Amino acid sequence: MPLMTVKEILTPVSSGWAVGAFNVHNLEDVQAVVNAADELEAPVIIMVSESALNYAGADFIRSIVATAAKRVQIPIALQLDHGKSLETVKRSIQAGFTSVMIDGSYLSFEDNVALTRQIVEYAHQHGCSVEGELGKIGGKEDDLLVEDADARFTDPRKVERFILETGIDVLAPAVGTAHGLYKGEARIDFPRLQAIRQATKVPLALHGGSDLSDEIIKEIMRSGVEKINVGTDLKIAITSGIKDYLSNNPEEIEPRKVFGAGRERGTRLVMEKMRLFECVGKASLY
Numbered sequence: 001m002p003l004m005t006v007k008e009i010l011t012p013v014s015s016g017w018a019v020g021a022f023n024v025h026n027l028e029d030v031q032a033v034v035n036a037a038d039e040l041e042a043p044v045i046i047m048v049s050e051s052a053l054n055y056a057g058a059d060f061i062r063s064i065v066a067t068a069a070k071r072v073q074i075p076i077a078l079q080l081d082h083g084k085s086l087e088t089v090k091r092s093i094q095a096g097f098t099s100v101m102i103d104g105s106y107l108s109f110e111d112n113v114a115l116t117r118q119i120v121e122y123a124h125q126h127g128c129s130v131e132g133e134l135g136k137i138g139g140k141e142d143d144l145l146v147e148d149a150d151a152r153f154t155d156p157r158k159v160e161r162f163i164l165e166t167g168i169d170v171l172a173p174a175v176g177t178a179h180g181l182y183k184g185e186a187r188i189d190f191p192r193l194q195a196i197r198q199a200t201k202v203p204l205a206l207h208g209g210s211d212l213s214d215e216i217i218k219e220i221m222r223s224g225v226e227k228i229n230v231g232t233d234l235k236i237a238i239t240s241g242i243k244d245y246l247s248n249n250p251e252e253i254e255p256r257k258v259f260g261a262g263r264e265r266g267t268r269l270v271m272e273k274m275r276l277f278e279c280v281g282k283a284s285l286y
């Protein structure tokens, strides 16, 4: 199937299930995600961060994802994750990404609105959907580090104005999840999440979806979140597959075997997440 936008992927989602959005860096990561989604007939969002974009090349990664999508009959979207500037957004859209996230969380409310609105104008002209961030999500995502002290929860009273003034298609709120592994118990502010949900009908994206208990994920889904981002758990699965293979076969030099072991472990992880997100079989809704 041709690539869809994230907005299109999230449109049929109703309370109780969510679409998984997975961060990828290379061919094997893309295959791990698409193989899992194909096996389970699930819609899926593939995300590429700015640093992964610089590592793989926007055109390379887009070609890999588009080729993978052509081979299967499931809905797939390709989104730039945590884009910081119009330049990166343009680069990914020109390469054929269907969606972008603009992360203006390092700016004041007014400047975040101004940058996000500029991105929305450009992206919508090119048929792409846009996710914007309000508040500031903490933790470490690739090269992006937000110290705990700098993280800022989303004010539900600002949600309507942010969405109205920017025209975004998806909102990423900060409600206590963080990028990377949690230092202690994850503390999600569910009343805040519910107040944000009440404030808008625009789909919500939950960042920092790794390292959370199944109970927390279920509560997040019950709170009406449509998109759940997973980066770190997939990185851990893939690299641990590679490490295990090499420790059992220290003389192996065949990349297909080494990276294939990582890909296999990644596929299993994505399938587990999809079962948890209850999006199995939902490809038929599109």
Ligand code: G3H
Pocket: 023, 081, 082, 141, 178, 179, 180, 181, 206, 207, 208, 209, 210, 229, 230, 231, 232, 233
């Ligand atoms: O934007 C990507 C995500 O929010 C991933 O977060 O690495 O904690 O799963 P994570």
Ligand code: ZN
Pocket: 082, 137, 141, 179, 207, 208, 229
């Ligand atoms: Zn994120």
